[in-house]
Amino acid sequence: MDKQELEASVLDLLADICDDDAVREERDVDLFDAGLLDSMAAIELLVAIEDRFGVEIAPTAVKREEMNTVNKIIEQIGKRL
């Protein structure tokens, strides 16, 4: 999977989980501060990442501030692919 495919795929996933297409525009905004993600949605995101990319990210593997924006989420998945 190349970088563009990964990005498109993550954006679809996030738009679905956050139920808001705003995530597509603001890639460096803190999703928790913006009220787009909460701890429940974060777990769903981890499960969805596992399903879609086969990448397991344990709940305590990444600090929240390392995975709180669209770009950081893409980066964390990219590192593990």
Add this chain to the structure above:
Amino acid sequence: MGFYTSASFFIALAIVAVPAVALGASGRRIKPWGMVASVAMLAFLFADSRRALVAFLLFVALATASAYAMLSSWKSGRRSMAVYRISLAATLVPLVVYKVSAAVDAPGFLGFIGISYLTFRAVQVVVEIRDGLIEDLPLADYLYFLTFFATITSGPIDRSRRFLEDANTALAPAAYRDLATRGVLMLLAGAVMQLALATMVHGFTDPWAVNGALAMPNILALGLPWGVGSLVRAYGYAVYLYLDFAGYSLMAAGACYLFGIQCPTNFNAPWRALDLKDFWNRWHITLSTWLRDFVFMRFVRGLTRRHVFKKRLTTACCGYVVNMFLMGMWHGLTPDYLLYGLYHGVLLAATEAYQKRCPFYKRNKGKRWYKVLSWFVTMNLVIIGFSLFSGQAGEAVRRMIYG
């Protein structure tokens, strides 16, 4: 010797802190001395009870065997889930046996001061080896983390990777001096909160408190009607609990700082919480985040993977109830504690449902009047929760039933 309550503890702490400060201030690692200090302080802690000492040593042996069985299975690439389940069970057995036997017949088997907090530490290590986050763990490091004395009796609950990073790093002298100064201030502030203020509030609000030396008036002496008196007692208990526990936590963190360990914060202005989710992010933070990471998230992940519930909200609500009920069980297997856990579980689930579903909330959550109202309701829900916790609510119910 009672940790953070008896004069002999503070004298012993001052003595073991001197070499730690000398090492830290000269830019050296404190860990070797920290291990000696831990052993000495734990010897004091268990000096009164050989039974407790034996139970403690048994726990350490079981936890260590479990952690290293896990590590060898994961290092070898076998990653046996059977080893994981047995290790996790072995780590939890002493606490479960203790809690169950204490509920049947106090004081219970296998118990010792700090068993709960040691269990949190040991379980975290086992689970994080499983997750592949801990790949290497020297035995001395593991034992230092598991038995570090300053936070053993009541937290805060540190995490091994964070703790060991601090323990294995020598700070620059200036940075250590800064940290140690903050540590001393926290010890002093915590002592004022717990030993002076909490004792005074307790003396005033607890009808059974012995007030000889303090000469504090007691609530019973005011001759208030039962209802009003109960209300004052419930509010007073909440203030007492906060001063006592936040004061203790400050002192424990201060003691960690002296040993170069920047232990996480346990309280962050809980009385400013605007809803119950916010409250649990501010009260006994290291417990709620531990439960969030090792119970709530994993339980919810399991439900989500198996598609147990159709709706995300149902999954979340189920997660909150299970998580908080477990917290109640952890406090003790008594009706009061179980009810306390269930109470918060149901309220958190209700908060989640209300915030996700109610248009009224979405319209008004940013408005000032709404925040004030929400704060007021939250505080009173918290205080009702504490009166369940203290047994006051149970007592009031029994009084209403039996007269």
